[in-house]
Amino acid sequence: ATEDITSQVKKLQLGLQGGLGVELFKRLNIDFRLQQNLTNIYQGYDASSVPTNNVNPAQVDQQKQKMFSGQVSIGFRLL
DSSP, X not given: OOOOOGGGBOSOOOEEEEEEEEEETTTXXXXXXXXXXXXXXXXXXXXXXXXXXXXXXHXXXXXXXXXXXXXXXXXEOOO
16 A cells, blocks of 8 residues: 655755765876765654554654765766
8 A cells, every 4th residue: 555655754854965086197086975864854753642553664664764875986087
């Protein structure tokens, strides 16, 4: 069964992004970037208001989810 979780997703996300770049042999560039959310993606719900035998597993999994991503790029100078 499908469930609309639009109301559970937070509208504003806060995060940090940082990276490092290196130039090798005056022609090769390597860049590395990471991004981490500081806030949870979902607003969650009040588990105390739901009887134990009626908890939706999808809601439990959504309580503390944060995004983490990384990127590596390689560049080569032609001239």
